[in-house]
Amino acid sequence: MASVIVNFELCGRDVEVLVQPMTTLQSVLRSQLGYTATKEGCRQGGCGSCTVLVDGEPMLSCLLPVEDVAGRRVVTLEGITPIDGLHPIQEAFLESNGFQCGYCTPGMVMVAKALLDHDPRPSREAIAGAISGNLCRCTGYQPIIDAIEKAADRLSGSGEQTGGR
Amino acid sequence: MPQALNVVGRSVVRSDGVGHVTGRTRFAGDLVFPGMLHLKMVRSPVHHARIRGVDLGEAERVPGFVRALTWRDVPHNVYTILSLIGVEPEEEFVLAQERVRYKGEPIVAVIAETEAAALEAVAKVRLDLEELPAVFDVEEALRPGAPVVTDWGNNTFMFEGHPSRRVRLGNVEAGFARSDYIVEAVYNSSPIEQAPTETTGCVAVPEANGRYTVYTNTQALYFSLDNTAIILQIPGKRLHFVGGTVGGGFGGKVDVIVEPIATLAAMKTGRPVRYVFSRSEEMQVSSTRSAWRIYMKDGVTRDGHILARKVTSYADSGAYSRQTPYALTKHAANVAGPYAIPNVSIDAYCVYTNRTPASAMRGFGVTMGSFAVEVQMDRIAERVGVDPWTIRFINAYHNGDLRPHRKIAEDATLIETMQAAAAFVGHQLSDEQKAMTSAPRASLEGVR
Amino acid sequence: MTVTDYFLPRSLSEALDLLGARGPSLMVMAGGTVAMPLVNDGISLPTQVMGLRHAGLDELREEDGELYIGATVTLTRLLRQQALPVLSEAARNTASWSVRNMATVGGNLFTPPPGGDIAVALLALDTSVALTGPAGTRLIPLGAFYTGFMTNALQDGELLTGLRVPRVAGDTAFIKFGRKASNTPSVVTVAVRVARHDGTVTDARIALGAAGPHPLRASAAERVLAGSALGPEAIEAAAAVAAEESQPFSDGVASEWYRRKMIRLFVARALDRIWQGGEDR
Numbered sequence: 001m002a003s004v005i006v007n008f009e010l011c012g013r014d015v016e017v018l019v020q021p022m023t024t025l026q027s028v029l030r031s032q033l034g035y036t037a038t039k040e041g042c043r044q045g046g047c048g049s050c051t052v053l054v055d056g057e058p059m060l061s062c063l064l065p066v067e068d069v070a071g072r073r074v075v076t077l078e079g080i081t082p083i084d085g086l087h088p089i090q091e092a093f094l095e096s097n098g099f100q101c102g103y104c105t106p107g108m109v110m111v112a113k114a115l116l117d118h119d120p121r122p123s124r125e126a127i128a129g130a131i132s133g134n135l136c137r138c139t140g141y142q143p144i145i146d147a148i149e150k151a152a153d154r155l156s157g158s159g160e161q162t163g164g165r
Numbered sequence: 166m167p168q169a170l171n172v173v174g175r176s177v178v179r180s181d182g183v184g185h186v187t188g189r190t191r192f193a194g195d196l197v198f199p200g201m202l203h204l205k206m207v208r209s210p211v212h213h214a215r216i217r218g219v220d221l222g223e224a225e226r227v228p229g230f231v232r233a234l235t236w237r238d239v240p241h242n243v244y245t246i247l248s249l250i251g252v253e254p255e256e257e258f259v260l261a262q263e264r265v266r267y268k269g270e271p272i273v274a275v276i277a278e279t280e281a282a283a284l285e286a287v288a289k290v291r292l293d294l295e296e297l298p299a300v301f302d303v304e305e306a307l308r309p310g311a312p313v314v315t316d317w318g319n320n321t322f323m324f325e326g327h328p329s330r331r332v333r334l335g336n337v338e339a340g341f342a343r344s345d346y347i348v349e350a351v352y353n354s355s356p357i358e359q360a361p362t363e364t365t366g367c368v369a370v371p372e373a374n375g376r377y378t379v380y381t382n383t384q385a386l387y388f389s390l391d392n393t394a395i396i397l398q399i400p401g402k403r404l405h406f407v408g409g410t411v412g413g414g415f416g417g418k419v420d421v422i423v424e425p426i427a428t429l430a431a432m433k434t435g436r437p438v439r440y441v442f443s444r445s446e447e448m449q450v451s452s453t454r455s456a457w458r459i460y461m462k463d464g465v466t467r468d469g470h471i472l473a474r475k476v477t478s479y480a481d482s483g484a485y486s487r488q489t490p491y492a493l494t495k496h497a498a499n500v501a502g503p504y505a506i507p508n509v510s511i512d513a514y515c516v517y518t519n520r521t522p523a524s525a526m527r528g529f530g531v532t533m534g535s536f537a538v539e540v541q542m543d544r545i546a547e548r549v550g551v552d553p554w555t556i557r558f559i560n561a562y563h564n565g566d567l568r569p570h571r572k573i574a575e576d577a578t579l580i581e582t583m584q585a586a587a588a589f590v591g592h593q594l595s596d597e598q599k600a601m602t603s604a605p606r607a608s609l610e611g612v613r
Numbered sequence: 614m615t616v617t618d619y620f621l622p623r624s625l626s627e628a629l630d631l632l633g634a635r636g637p638s639l640m641v642m643a644g645g646t647v648a649m650p651l652v653n654d655g656i657s658l659p660t661q662v663m664g665l666r667h668a669g670l671d672e673l674r675e676e677d678g679e680l681y682i683g684a685t686v687t688l689t690r691l692l693r694q695q696a697l698p699v700l701s702e703a704a705r706n707t708a709s710w711s712v713r714n715m716a717t718v719g720g721n722l723f724t725p726p727p728g729g730d731i732a733v734a735l736l737a738l739d740t741s742v743a744l745t746g747p748a749g750t751r752l753i754p755l756g757a758f759y760t761g762f763m764t765n766a767l768q769d770g771e772l773l774t775g776l777r778v779p780r781v782a783g784d785t786a787f788i789k790f791g792r793k794a795s796n797t798p799s800v801v802t803v804a805v806r807v808a809r810h811d812g813t814v815t816d817a818r819i820a821l822g823a824a825g826p827h828p829l830r831a832s833a834a835e836r837v838l839a840g841s842a843l844g845p846e847a848i849e850a851a852a853a854v855a856a857e858e859s860q861p862f863s864d865g866v867a868s869e870w871y872r873r874k875m876i877r878l879f880v881a882r883a884l885d886r887i888w889q890g891g892e893d894r
Binding site for chain 1: 176182185186190191194195197279360361362363364413444
């Protein structure tokens with residue numbers, strides 16, 4: 001089995017990895033690059049805990065062979081977390097207790113990021129729709145929707161850009 | 166001088182919150198060690214079978230295959246999780262020996278260089294199984310001639326010499342005879358999977374000093390350490406368990422399933438070994454809340470006093486008992502409900518079937534009992550012709566009442582809780598109900 | 614699961630060449646939302662895989678009143694197109710945002726039931742599928758594409774390259790009924806199209822998902838409608854026949870018994886929606 005070399009942009013830096021053919025982006029991130037914010041809840045595309053942004057769009061890294069993202073821009077939760085402090089979405093999750101065990105949180109935050117980039121003032125219904133692929137077994141979702149609403153208020157209220165697209 | 170409260174009554178930011186929202190929290194399955202191997206399990210494809218043979222030949226030829234573990238490799242292959250608190254007999258096999266008793270029961274552990282190689286090798290292990298009749302219903306399992314799941318000839322767990330956990334107070338037959346109404350019903354529930362977002366898993370790492378560090382997402386760190394030591398027949402001091410970060414558990418991660426075999430694999434290979442359930446394993450083989458069947462018969466007077474309650478409950482423990490005997494004990498202590506009933510008879514059975522072993526889940530034992538009790542109370546109210554609030558005020562226990570398991574109630578709050586609930590939902594209580602308290606009764610006359 | 618070769622062809626001809634050279638053992642994958650879960654769990658153990666994500670099959674265009682949908686157009690793009698609102702609605706009711714960003718319209722035709730919701734809407738629109746092999750492209754009706762549970766009319770060396778949705782007459786309605794509001798597997802999916810002249814039905818399509826081994830049309834129910842005056846009586850009669858002629862199954866989502874009841878209910882609701890004039894183009 002010959003390994004293959006794949007290059008892509010990860011959180012603003014160029015990375016080059018040597019992988020077995022059709023290794024998932026999830027596995028490369030977690031096992032090779034140490035980007036473990038991207039979680040592994042099902043590897044079936046069913047839980048959303050491995051959500052990353054590919055060219056700004058949320059995708060499931062467990063279903064993506066890393067070869068498919070060659071030359072593309074991948075952003076994980078590490079990529080939106082400032083060196084000091086928190087992104088406004090993270091602050092809102094923290095303040096609203098939009099998490100309990102924390103396992104679904106990275107996926108939730110990444111979908112929230114993509115949603116607010118597309119639609120800065122989403123309705124609660126639009127938020128619920130956006131996170132419908134992200135399963136949380138602890139919170140019951142309301143605090144998560146509250147957090148995304150709060151983040152939307154802050155980001156659009158202050159005219160702050162969330163970057164990305 | 167009392168200090169001002171600075172936590173109680175306030176919202177505080179959780180200490181693990183920043184780690185969670187940044188994804189920096191390290192869960193057990195996030196850890197990667199140089200040279201780490203991957204363990205995957207060969208599982209029974211059927212509910213009940215005799216194992217005639219296991220052929221590893223083809224699996225061993227998969228590139229990346231390192232070794233396999235069978236029951237012969239496990240120093241003490243039979244155990245009971247609750248043996249640490251004196252529950253017996255030891256009955257669960259770490260790896261199946263001559264029989265498999267539920268679909269998904271582990272038979273052979275395969276260790277390989279990569280997860281992909283481990284999965285491929287698992288697929289290439291050939292099992293020679295003689296399928297046996299299986300039983301999936303608690304009452305069918307107790308009938309003569311039913312398929313026997315255990316090694317001791319029947320499907321019953323024994324509680325100190327009795328086939329059920331028993332509670333007796335007064336004389337229920339006499340109570341029924343004095344009653345105006347008899348209200349009887351049966352309550353059934355299905356198993357429930359806790360389905361945490363993070364699946365059960367651990368990484369076992371051999372250390373230079375001869376110890377093994379086990380990073381695990383168990384909810385029961387020391388239960389896991391002690392049972393691992395027993396199964397591996399090594400002193401507990403050779404094990405260092407690191408835990409406390411759990412990606413959802415709800416009771417589903419209190420069983421000791423992955424740690425012993427991952428540690429054994431690390432011992433046999435001298436390398437770190439990762440054993441993390443796939444989602445389908447989490448759904449199929451991690452233990453569930455048990456299925457229940459609860460028969461309840463109450464004798465009630467015309468004015469709504471319950472004189473006698475007889476309960477026969479069956480918890481479906483699945484193929485092994487795990488924490489279900491404990492659930493039955495809690496169940497038996499609580500299934501009369503928070504009500505003062507002078508004549509009570511409870512028999513709660515822990516029954517073995519060929520289903521996935523059941524275990525802990527949020528209030529297990531009590532939850533289904535409470536469901537049955539409260540639906541039953543509504544039925545009694547309907548029969549007596551009073552509203553559901555009234556039947557509960559009439560029968561609520563007070564401090565000082567004797568509960569069926571011989572404990573004097575000293576924490577009664579049902580009356581006050583109902584008064585608060587009524588205020589929240591705008592339900593108008595009678596003056597008498599508003600004036601009631603859980604304070605001890607003036608005389609025990611009310612409790613016939 | 615130990616894949617030795619993963620090919621990502623950059624054109625259709627490259628893809629066809631690979632398929633021709635490697636034969637049926639080459640696993641073909643588009644969005645990966647159906648295939649990757651099987652590979653990840655070791656249920657499917659391919660050694661050679663071809664991914665179509667970059668093969669240039671993602672054209673979406675309107676021409677001569679037809680909509681051409683390349684096989685690898687994502688469900689997100691289908692949702693955003695405005696030519697056929699019923700297809701947008703079908704896409705909106707399929708999976709989650711992240712999955713829609715990956716899953717493809719072509720791949721939806723290979724999704725086992727209770728999946729395949731897009732195909733249900735496509736069936737009601739008389740869609741044809743383009744199957745391309747070394748000898749060229751043949752166009753067959755979508756209804757003829759399915760030959761059984763997880764089997765289809767593709768021949769060795771052929772790829773599903775695109776879909777043609779013709780301009781068709783009538784009003785359409787689409788209802789997916791699941792156990793949650795969104796991102797939910799189907800209990801039953803219904804797409805109907807009814808053309809009328811002076812209140813009489815001239816042409817009817819009733820397509821069902823999660824009602825058999827693959828998305829299918831309730832042809833007997835369509836015949837009940839044809840020539841009738843669309844109204845409560847005809848709607849009830851057609852819904853009853855649709856429930857009877859369908860072949861629902863039991864799974865973790867719903868029982869056969871429940872699905873059959875829901876087929877009757879939701880076929881009636883979809884037709885009712887057209888009769889009440891609530892919807893559509």
